[in-house]
Amino acid sequence: MSGPVTSGPVVSGAAASAAVFRTRITELFGITHPILMGGMHHLGQSGLVAGVVNAGAMGFITPRSFDSLDDYRADLRRCRALTRGRPFGVNLTISRRPGWNRDAPAWIDIALEEGVRHFESAGTSPEEFLPRIHDGGAVLIHKCPSVRHALTAERIGVDAVALVGMEEGGHPGANQLPTFVNGAAALQRVKIPLVVGGGIGSGRQIAAALAMGADAVVMGSRFMVATEADMHVAVKQRIVELDENCSTTILGTLNNTWRVMVNETAREVQRLEAGGARTHEAFGDLILSSRTRERVYRGGHVEEGIVSLGPSGGFADAIEPAGVVVGRLMAEAGEAARAFVRGIVG
Numbered sequence: 634m635s636g637p638v639t640s641g642p643v644v645s646g647a648a649a650s651a652a653v654f655r656t657r658i659t660e661l662f663g664i665t666h667p668i669l670m671g672g673m674h675h676l677g678q679s680g681l682v683a684g685v686v687n688a689g690a691m692g693f694i695t696p697r698s699f700d701s702l703d704d705y706r707a708d709l710r711r712c713r714a715l716t717r718g719r720p721f722g723v724n725l726t727i728s729r730r731p732g733w734n735r736d737a738p739a740w741i742d743i744a745l746e747e748g749v750r751h752f753e754s755a756g757t758s759p760e761e762f763l764p765r766i767h768d769g770g771a772v773l774i775h776k777c778p779s780v781r782h783a784l785t786a787e788r789i790g791v792d793a794v795a796l797v798g799m800e801e802g803g804h805p806g807a808n809q810l811p812t813f814v815n816g817a818a819a820l821q822r823v824k825i826p827l828v829v830g831g832g833i834g835s836g837r838q839i840a841a842a843l844a845m846g847a848d849a850v851v852m853g854s855r856f857m858v859a860t861e862a863d864m865h866v867a868v869k870q871r872i873v874e875l876d877e878n879c880s881t882t883i884l885g886t887l888n889n890t891w892r893v894m895v896n897e898t899a900r901e902v903q904r905l906e907a908g909g910a911r912t913h914e915a916f917g918d919l920i921l922s923s924r925t926r927e928r929v930y931r932g933g934h935v936e937e938g939i940v941s942l943g944p945s946g947g948f949a950d951a952i953e954p955a956g957v958v959v960g961r962l963m964a965e966a967g968e969a970a971r972a973f974v975r976g977i978v979g
């Protein structure tokens with residue numbers, strides 16, 4: 634996807650603003666700001682990733698977004714050129730479905746060959762892929778929805794964990810706990826660097842997460858409106874217009890909870906669930922990501938497919954370069970943190 638359906642030229646050269654916070658994650662990832670833009674199916678490509686990376690944050694290219702391994706490698710090369718030596722990462726979304734992880738070893742090998750040294754995994758356990766990543770001299774952060782999963786990830790040797798709450802845009806898992814409960818509970822038990830995410834769309838929330846003890850935040854929905862996101866401008870405009878009530882969940886009845894934008898397709902899926910639909914097939918093409926890609930992301934028909942989105946999308950108030958979003962977030966986080974410190978009386 635490219636050209637006029639997005640909302641402007643790729644803007645990836647914005648300089649990073651000065652560091653405000655130093656954490657174990659900024660050290661581990663070699664980044665200026667404690668913001669990770671998590672993998673985003675169909676959107677986690679070089680333009681958007683380079684936009685956040687050049688602004689001092691971390692972003693992850695999402696291999697499942699590409700039609701072939703060659704296209705994936707070409708995009709890694711493009712990202713490397715756009716980021717000029719800054720570290721960027723690759724997302725490994727590991728599926729429960731048999732046969733769906735066939736390409737995962739190649740995603741890792743190609744990334745390592747292209748100089749990538751940072752991975753984010755999500756979905757099921759990354760255990761079988763960890764030796765390959767570590768042998769290649771890279772680090773892995775595993776994103777998961779519960780303290781139990783985080784402790785398992787720590788035990789098998791991942792380098793960091795990200796705890797997401799039920800507010801997360803996309804697939805937050807069956808967990809019913811919000812980000813700040815999950816995060817605080819994990820901080821009592823997890824020793825490796827810990828990131829929290831889900832529902833975070835403002836600098837105030839970033840400051841709050843760091844004050845709680847998190848080493849960084851992982852965000853997704855807030856970046857969907859970025860100029861560089863390869864998505865029709867009509868969808869970005871819709872997200873800008875929406876507030877924090879922009880999302881709903883579907884497919885919980887199939888044990889596959891998906892937090893998505895409120896639209897006609899989401900309501901239709903909810904009607905089918907209420908009517909007893911209990912298999913993925915029962916929803917026809919309504920829930921297919923290929924439909925979302927064609928009709929919504931490319932076509933701009935905002936009602937016609939399922940769009941991953943969390944309430945943090947409600948903080949998106951303008952279509953602007955990802956680097957500007959990072960800069961605004963960090964300015965607000967710094968201001969909130971300084972106000973907090975000034976308020977300490979003891």
Ligand SMILES: Cc1cc2nc3c(=O)[nH]c(=O)nc-3n(C[C@H](O)[C@H](O)[C@H](O)COP(=O)(O)O)c2cc1C
Pocket residue numbers: 670671672673674676695724725726754755756776797800801802803804830831832833851852853854855857940941942943944945
């Ligand atoms: C459009 C979209 C697509 C996503 N696709 C993936 C994905 O393919 N793999 C993954 O690990 N996470 C995916 N996520 C989750 C994000 O990486 C991130 O964890 C999440 O967006 C954080 O919650 P937030 O949306 O409330 O900021 C997606 C999120 C969105 C909004």
